[in-house]
Amino acid sequence: MEILVCVKRVPDTSENEISVAGDGKDIQRDDLVYSVNEWDNYAVEEAIQIVDRAGGNVTVVTVGGDDSEEILRREMAMGANNGILLKDDAFEGSDGKGIATILKAVAQKSKYDLILTGAQADAGAAQVGGMLAAMMDLPYASLVNKIEIIDDKKLKIGREIEGGNQEMNEINLPCVLSIQTGINEPRYVGIRGIRKVASVEIPTYGAGDLGLAASAVGVAGAKVKKIDYFVPVLGDGAEMLEGSNEEIIAKLIELLKAKGGLK
């Protein structure tokens, strides 16, 4: 099975103190450390496991600058066979649809049986996978937390439903799936692994190579524009439950149920 996994380089939330930049349009990016988007990492692990079972190749692709090459190498150290970097000044400032347009162009350059994306990335929009599927006219399932191969035409996939329920579906190949964390336990990638792939050639394509008009992507093609970015004012925080112990317990259970913490 030929699998394309779309990945993104993002600031590592657990290792950074995120603050909003002075212009209010972005976060402070000095002193940040970056890594591969966590959901994407699960997607790559899943792709590698599928190829281990069914054969084929895993290709990881990202839209970004030269810095993004490091995450492609990391995922290749993990076991992905190929990496593709999509880099062009014209890509900068793309909205979700712009990114999906770029990815569609690269996905159509070869024949992939399966395209995986992370369920979401740092911006939390969770839109690229669905858009990509729609543009390519492929079936799509989101928040996938289980993949079984039925045959070379079909997959059986599990989806996580609100409240912790599980749904199982059959889906025709080729298709696009967005992967939820927890679908597997991604393997560790050590410094040694990354060094081993340090000199592997990674092809880079720009808008021209992909046959994309500069006006369809980047700032020029963006129909969604960020206009503000801020940390919300802290609310009161705690809600104090009052009454007898029994009443407090009853209210607490009700609250937990309402929030999906209890079934």
Next chain:
Amino acid sequence: MQPVLISPSSYLLLGFFPTWFFSFLIPVIGVGLFTYIMAKRIAPLVKAAPDQRFDRIPERMLNVAKIWLAQWRQPRYMLAGVLHILIFAGFLSLGLRSSQLVIIGLKEGFVFPGMDGLLGQAYSILKDLAATWVLIACIIAAVRRGIYKPARYAVPAKYGHDHTAEAVFVLGVISTLMLSESLFEAAAVAAQVQAGAHAEFIMPLTLAWFFKVILVNASQPTLQALHIIAYYIHDLAFFFFLCFLPMGKHFHVITSLFNVFFMRVKTGNIKPVKYGINEDELDKLESFGVKKLEDFTWKHLLDFYTCADCGRCSDNCPANAVGRPLSPRFISIKGRDKIFKNYPLRGPFLKSQPLIGDIYEEDEIWSCTTCGACEQECPIGIEYIDKIVDLRRGMVDDGMVPQSLQKPLGAIGKRGNPWGKMEKKRAEWALDKEFAAQCAVKMLDEGDQADTLYFVDSISSFDDRMQKIAQATAKILKAANIDFGVLGKSEKDSGNEVRRFGEEMLFQDLKNHNTEMIKECGASRIVTADPHALNVLNKDYSGLPQVEHISQVVAKGLEAGKLRLGKVEDESKVYAYHDPCYLGRHSGVYEDPRQALDAIEGLRRVEMLRSRDRSFCCGGGGLMLFYEPEEEERMGVLRVKMAAEAGANVIVTACPFCLVNMEDAIKVAGLEGKMEAIDFSELIAKHLVQ
């Protein structure tokens, strides 16, 4: 002197068959079989990874004299130890006699050169005594093993069947040797006495003497029969035993001498990835660590052969005590059984398969805190830490790292500390206004110069609670009039656990970075309050000045009169000092912290039952704080209960990780208000008199 009984070398069985034929055949078959078995046993050692064990010969000889010959570690378990010493000393004493007996079967009255005079008579008494004490020791040992069954010999169901039968069987074989040797001699002496001829002196109350007393009135044909039968029972038992030794735990009878000679002579260090490969050649290695049997070094395979199944390692293993899926004893036993299976005595050798998922499981290998209690206890020099680390290197290389450890490892790679905190905040503990007003700390990364570098390490730099240890340490250094500074943002995690968790290349990066920064800062002396940093800088880094722990600095300062400590703040408190593994066992610092505490006037201190080199790990430091083990309870909880049993209400540790574990354990054990934990530096800083 004409012997009354016919010797096995001239006896004719049923009047026509010369028994010397057996005297010839039994040793030839025995030695032949033994040589064949040993060749099969040596094969995996030849195929194993290289090791360097021919350095430091004088120390190795000393180990042989002390640990092997003098059985130094045996009495740590008194009854078992004394029994073992008796049997071991008996074996050494009887070796000569057994060899003599083999030859007597072919040459009547054979004695070794020099053994025909007074020396021979003295030896004759010694061997009669030895045979007697060995038999008594075997009987006690068999009763102990078979009836009282000490808990540490139990075999949990997942590790297979009970080993009592083998142990008792071997005690039976040894007893047979003792009985037959004594009977052989006693029958001859009884016959001499009956005939009024000269008889060898037999030490009264020995086994042979009892036989002689019983047999002195027996008929001569009976004595003759017993003499011959006893001889061949001994001969058969002797060669059977020789060939049986390499089949199981009694292999140690042969291998322990070598194993002790080759045992670890340094403490606290970790073996290189591969002996003979320099650190700058590591990238060229195809594979890292131990993945299959032959990836172990030959010494580590020899360890497997040598394990006597005594269970002392596991009895002292904190991971085993709290129900983690690790028992060092079975690391060895499973390894040994795997060698036996893959290198069978008959048929072709089997192809090696990955060990993880076969005889070892991932959680088992991650469960070890590398505290070193097992190695400290092993009476025959078996190592575990390097094996565990090598297995982890293999798992890291194959990506098998628990999710709970991937984050901190990644963060160390990116930020130099496992929490992923900003580098520039590493020395923020020193900038606290109240503290800075009392004790200014020089920042060597910002151009300050100092004689002494205080290496803080990650946890004391970033953890809110442990920053108090850093501040206390700085106050002590200032009080001792030591010109010191810290590396601030230039310092990265020392990597003690990074290396011990198998991420060698990350460790190499940390080591190279820190070494460069330390050398650049120009300090000529290094001090730390973190024993993990102390250990790794001293043992796994190179080219740095000797690093001292703050307790050593305090002890020296007190002795030189540079530091003075006042009266104890609270006289109602009873203190127990907990030896951190990396300060005690791995660095050998036991007395300095105790002397320093005792210098606080009026401080009441008790010792826990498990202290000094038998200290009990609190749960492990560094990356171990992040690992989520399967366990029934926490090591720290057991430890605080030990302190309570000793009558203490304050545990003094000298390691930030111990403090984390103790403080958590006090809460988990429900001892809040009854027990508290404090770091050595904090306690000393509180009692400083200017």
